[in-house]
Amino acid sequence: MRVLLIEDDTVLGDAVRDQIAADGHSIDWAMRLDGAGEYLDVAAYDLILLDLMLPDGRGQPFLRALRKKGDVTPVIILTALDQISDRIEGLNAGADDYMVKPFDLSELSARVAAVARRYAGNPNPLATLGDLEVDLAARSVFRGGKSVALTAREWVLFEAFVQRPGQLLSKAQLEERLYSFDTEVESNTIEVHVSRLRKKLGRERIETVRGLGYRLGTT
Numbered sequence: 001m002r003v004l005l006i007e008d009d010t011v012l013g014d015a016v017r018d019q020i021a022a023d024g025h026s027i028d029w030a031m032r033l034d035g036a037g038e039y040l041d042v043a044a045y046d047l048i049l050l051d052l053m054l055p056d057g058r059g060q061p062f063l064r065a066l067r068k069k070g071d072v073t074p075v076i077i078l079t080a081l082d083q084i085s086d087r088i089e090g091l092n093a094g095a096d097d098y099m100v101k102p103f104d105l106s107e108l109s110a111r112v113a114a115v116a117r118r119y120a121g122n123p124n125p126l127a128t129l130g131d132l133e134v135d136l137a138a139r140s141v142f143r144g145g146k147s148v149a150l151t152a153r154e155w156v157l158f159e160a161f162v163q164r165p166g167q168l169l170s171k172a173q174l175e176e177r178l179y180s181f182d183t184e185v186e187s188n189t190i191e192v193h194v195s196r197l198r199k200k201l202g203r204e205r206i207e208t209v210r211g212l213g214y215r216l217g218t219t
Helices: 010-022 033-042 059-068 084-093 105-119 152-163 171-178 189-201
Strands: 002-006 026-030 047-050 075-079 097-100 126-129 132-135 140-143 146-148 206-209 213-216
Touching: 002 010, 002 033, 010 026, 010 105, 026 033, 033 059, 047 059, 047 105, 059 075, 059 084, 075 084, 075 105, 084 097, 097 105, 140 189, 152 171, 152 189, 152 213, 171 189, 171 213, 189 206
Parallel strands: 002 026, 002 047, 047 075, 075 097
Antiparallel strands: 126 132, 132 140, 140 146, 206 213
């Protein structure tokens, strides 16, 4: 999953970025709303973590503007504003969840996972794909009852497939998932990681559609 963090506090931002990356997600970090807008102009995100008090404005109008133009990217607000009226305003602006600072990073991970499952149309974090048993919340995979160890990059790609079983994902869509891991994604990066996933999960698990992309088999 690719996450955009909008937060001007460098200490908290560092902690959140490290937590999200440790959970196996890729993450970009903007410290201003104008910078966040630039990120959103060039990349597709699965989740936005939004502070409400930024140097160049407040988060609620920014969120309302996103929703007004039809952007349905899930948003979790992270803020020190703890009044009920603030919560109501944030949720009415289009937020999916609201967390008050300071918060526990493990709770943030749990809420991120819950929102991701809800928008993937899979409220149940457990999935069975042939001989694979997948726990999206725990980020674990078992093949034939045996645990399969995936690297962070492999998990990010595999998660993209699991969230859209049977659907075709282009190489460009998969590359988007990896951009925050590396300063540059090499031309053969996706092929390399797909090959490694096939070795670990079964060669028939991921199908190549020549010239179009890849998709995950569901049987």
